Amino acid sequence: MSGNSEPRKYKNPVLNWIEFRLPIISYFEKEYGDYPMPKNCNYFWSFGALATITLVTMIVSGIFLAMNYTPHTEMAFDSVERIMRDVNYGWLLRYIHSNGAAFFFIIVYIHIVRGMYYGSYKYPRELNWILGVFIYLLMMATSFLGYTLPWGQMSYWGATVITNLFSAIPFIGEGLKTWLLGDYTVGNATLNRFFALHYVLPFVIFGIVGLHVAAVHVHGSNNPAGIDIRSKNDTVNFFPYMLIKDTIAVCVFGVLISAVIFFGPNLMAEVDNYIPADPLVTPAHIVPNWYLAPFYAILRAVPDKLGGVALMFGAIAILFVLPWLDTSKVRSCNFRPMYKWFMMLFFVNFFVLGYVGMLPAEGLYLLIARVGLVYYFGFFLIITPFIGWIEKPKTLPASISDVYLGGGKDSPLTASQKEIY
Amino acid sequence: MAENSNNKRRDFLQLSTVTIGAVGTAAFIWPFLKSMNPAEDTIALGTTEVDVSQIEEGQSITVKWRGKPVFIRKRTKDEIDEAKTVNMSDLKDPEEDIDRVKKDEWLVLVGVCTHLGCVPLGQKLTDSKGEYNGWYCPCHGSHYDTSGRIRKGPAPENLAVPPYSFLNDTTIKIG
Numbered sequence: 001m002s003g004n005s006e007p008r009k010y011k012n013p014v015l016n017w018i019e020f021r022l023p024i025i026s027y028f029e030k031e032y033g034d035y036p037m038p039k040n041c042n043y044f045w046s047f048g049a050l051a052t053i054t055l056v057t058m059i060v061s062g063i064f065l066a067m068n069y070t071p072h073t074e075m076a077f078d079s080v081e082r083i084m085r086d087v088n089y090g091w092l093l094r095y096i097h098s099n100g101a102a103f104f105f106i107i108v109y110i111h112i113v114r115g116m117y118y119g120s121y122k123y124p125r126e127l128n129w130i131l132g133v134f135i136y137l138l139m140m141a142t143s144f145l146g147y148t149l150p151w152g153q154m155s156y157w158g159a160t161v162i163t164n165l166f167s168a169i170p171f172i173g174e175g176l177k178t179w180l181l182g183d184y185t186v187g188n189a190t191l192n193r194f195f196a197l198h199y200v201l202p203f204v205i206f207g208i209v210g211l212h213v214a215a216v217h218v219h220g221s222n223n224p225a226g227i228d229i230r231s232k233n234d235t236v237n238f239f240p241y242m243l244i245k246d247t248i249a250v251c252v253f254g255v256l257i258s259a260v261i262f263f264g265p266n267l268m269a270e271v272d273n274y275i276p277a278d279p280l281v282t283p284a285h286i287v288p289n290w291y292l293a294p295f296y297a298i299l300r301a302v303p304d305k306l307g308g309v310a311l312m313f314g315a316i317a318i319l320f321v322l323p324w325l326d327t328s329k330v331r332s333c334n335f336r337p338m339y340k341w342f343m344m345l346f347f348v349n350f351f352v353l354g355y356v357g358m359l360p361a362e363g364l365y366l367l368i369a370r371v372g373l374v375y376y377f378g379f380f381l382i383i384t385p386f387i388g389w390i391e392k393p394k395t396l397p398a399s400i401s402d403v404y405l406g407g408g409k410d411s412p413l414t415a416s417q418k419e420i421y
Numbered sequence: 422m423a424e425n426s427n428n429k430r431r432d433f434l435q436l437s438t439v440t441i442g443a444v445g446t447a448a449f450i451w452p453f454l455k456s457m458n459p460a461e462d463t464i465a466l467g468t469t470e471v472d473v474s475q476i477e478e479g480q481s482i483t484v485k486w487r488g489k490p491v492f493i494r495k496r497t498k499d500e501i502d503e504a505k506t507v508n509m510s511d512l513k514d515p516e517e518d519i520d521r522v523k524k525d526e527w528l529v530l531v532g533v534c535t536h537l538g539c540v541p542l543g544q545k546l547t548d549s550k551g552e553y554n555g556w557y558c559p560c561h562g563s564h565y566d567t568s569g570r571i572r573k574g575p576a577p578e579n580l581a582v583p584p585y586s587f588l589n590d591t592t593i594k595i596g
Contacts, residue, residue, distance in 0.1 A: 164538040185488040282539040
């Protein structure tokens with residue numbers, strides 16, 4: 001009788017009832033209410049939240065599109081056109097989904113740039129970075145699979161070129177390609193399985209996002225100064241401060257994506273994909289989606305089939321080991337006078353690679369792609385470890401609060417600071 | 422002593438349990454993986470018979486065989502000479518023209534670039550035929566000669582020759 005009384009933590013008895021059986025209320029309070037965020041975080045720290053919201057939007061719009069889509073080579077193209085013309089608000093669902101994919105990549109690229117510039121990948125957040133690279137990899141796979149579904153010319157030939165990459169692998173390549181396609185060419189079996197996988201992978205991404213968020217909450221978020229939280233004075237609670245800040249970011253993002261969805265829904269689309277797939281005619285110029293173009297540029301920059309494929313996958317794989325390639329203990333590039341510029345150049349270089357990746361691989365474009373390829377790998381394998389050894393970082397502020405008191409400028413280290421670093 | 426033999430028993434039991442479990446898991450996964458390979462109806466070899474009596478010298482046609490385009494070209498005298506006089510050391514994937522045709526004037530090829538699977542240009546009179554007067558793949562710039570051999574660009578191999586036979590002088594059976 002007496003042992004039956006349940007603890008009264010909350011005023012609401014229903015919450016208490018749930019909390020006693022599944023402590024999910026206190027979990028959310030801890031992780032999303034009282035969670036301490038460094039108070040110097042700028043708007044770059046809103047892109048994780050933006051990415052999560054976009055992922056949910058993609059899943060929801062995708063489920064509703066799937067209700068009207070037919071994954072068969074004879075009917076796929078027409079079913080997409082039917083969604084555009086006859087299904088109520090089908091055009092809106094599809095434009096949300098297709099432009100949402102592009103914006104998802106924009107957000108995630110900014111999120112990655114944030115992580116690289118401010119050194120968020122370093123100790124103790126390496127695993128967090130690795131989970132993030134997995135998410136990025138799965139996003140690329142998912143977007144590639146999804147791009148096949150409308151069964152236009154770009155869908156068909158994009159799928160052909162990408163699956164042929166696997167045939168470059170010695171000995172098992174040809175068999176692996178056939179296994180992936182379920183046929184000797186991209187066909188109905190391929191379209192069916194691509195649809196099945198395109199439907200399931202976003203849920204896998206969602207699961208890894210859960211781990212990604214849980215991992216960052218263990219040691220707390222990084223911040224523009226790249227230094228650890230030392231006291232309660234360094235932080236603000238997630239609720240309401242960061243929630244409000246993220247909400248403003250979401251509003252701005254909503255305006256931008258709406259402008260594209262309603263006024264330029266095909267800005268980032270390839271016109272050739274409005275031509276039904278034809279296995280006998282290759283489009284004169286196969287263009288990947290812009291967000292995959294930097295890797296496509298790397299593929300084409302190498303005059304050898306296996307070499308190109310190896311470097312393209314290597315360009316993604318190298319991201320996994322970035323935490324161990326960087327030899328500097330200082331996280332934020334704000335305090336790394338040399339590395340900062342190489343980092344900026346890396347971002348520009350990635351952008352340039354993407355640009356030439358969408359142009360024909362010949363003449364000057366090919367040369368630019370090769371230079372870009374050399375810098376891409378040079379940055380990771382040579383510049384990043386080397387600069388860490390020779391660079392003299394600027395003085396770090398003693399604490400996050402100290403940032404607002406003028407710390408972190410070029411003042412000499414105090415004794416207590418020396419002790420810390 | 423007793424403890425030692427007990428440990429050995431433990432090790433043996435652990436090892437055999439893990440092994441049986443691994444074998445069982447692999448046996449369970451196999452049908453799932455295998456189901457992704459081409460189905461029996463897909464494998465069933467398709468054959469295509471083509472009437473080539475209407476093709477003039479210097480003309481090509483494209484037919485579909487097992488979902489892939491097949492190029493059939495009636496070569497001109499110049500093209501045959503060009504294909505036969507090539508120095509083997511100039512070739513990336515050395516193969517004599519004589520090994521790639523059954524009759525000199527008829528060239529039958531799978532029209533799929535060996536790089537990343539695009540369909541090369543060169544079938545239409547207005548198409549670019551590349552620097553070696555055969556086919557040119559616009560995707561990544563591979564040039565093929567009048568025997569369909571790779572001469573320049575990223576493709577590693579010559580255009581494949583499908584299995585085919587002449588049923589009579591004007592009919593080719595592919596497959």
